[in-house]
Amino acid sequence: xxxxxxxxxxxxxxxxxxxxxxxxxxxxxxxxxxxxxxxxxxxxxxxxxxxxxxxxxxxxxxxxxxxxxxxxxxxxxxxxxxxxxxxxxxxxxxxxxxxxxxxxxxxxxxxxxxxxxxxxxxxxxxxxxxxxxxxxxxxxxxxxxxxxxxxxxxxxxxxxxxxxxxxxxxxxxxxxxxxxxxxxxxxxxxxxxxxxxxxxxxxxxxxxxxxxxxx
Numbered sequence: 190x191x192x193x194x195x196x197x198x199x200x201x202x203x204x205x206x207x208x209x210x211x212x213x214x215x216x217x218x219x220x221x222x223x224x225x226x227x228x229x230x231x232x233x234x235x236x237x238x239x240x241x242x243x244x245x246x247x248x249x250x251x252x253x254x255x256x257x258x259x260x261x262x263x264x265x266x267x268x269x270x271x272x273x274x275x276x277x278x279x280x281x282x283x284x285x286x287x288x289x290x291x292x293x294x295x296x297x298x299x300x301x302x303x304x305x306x307x308x309x310x311x312x313x314x315x316x317x318x319x320x321x322x323x324x325x326x327x328x329x330x331x332x333x334x335x336x337x338x339x340x341x342x343x344x345x346x347x348x349x350x351x352x353x354x355x356x357x358x359x360x361x362x363x364x365x366x367x368x369x370x371x372x373x374x375x376x377x378x379x380x381x382x383x384x385x386x387x388x389x390x391x392x393x394x395x396x397x398x399x400x401x402x403x404x
């Protein structure tokens with residue numbers, strides 16, 4: 190049987206990209222990347238495959254909608270078209286509306302800078318979750334997605350492992366408490382670790398491959 194650290198090394202080697210990385214977001218504690226993470230979170234929060242949400246995010250960013258100002262200035266049809274190019278078709282019209290409304294909320298309440306949201310919450314995860322759910326289309330699960338990724342650039346949020354990440358840990362036979370998981374990786378890597386755990390929670394084949402590689 191592999192020990193926990195061996196399993197973690199195998200997991201990070203195979204599944205160590207965050208969803209932000211895969212969407213082409215160079216995540217940093219700056220207004221643009223944080224807003225792009227909010228857009229990705231909105232897309233991932235619907236009942237649609239993660240791969241489709243990622244493709245749609247890349248299309249939106251390629252179209253230039255990387256800031257709340259650009260997203261708000263785009264027409265509803267332009268947003269629908271970009272989502273369609275990413276094959277995000279089932280929820281495209283509703284999501285196009287939510288993205289426009291969310292962009293305007295970001296501008297009006299946070300002056301286009303989600304660092305202000307972070308500051309107002311004083312780094313408290315519960316307060317951050319509540320503030321994030323004010324954005325259309327983002328519920329508790331979406332807030333978890335955002336914080337799971339944002340912990341890479343908001344160290345005061347770390348370690349953050351949501352219900353789905355803990356389910357992935359359980360599937361791999363790893364500890365199922367956030368504190369014990371944090372003992373297995375360096376702090377800066379915990380965001381990658383949490384995202385990798387989510388991937389194996391969603392894909393039994395990935396979990397089996399990681400377990401086999403760790404033996």
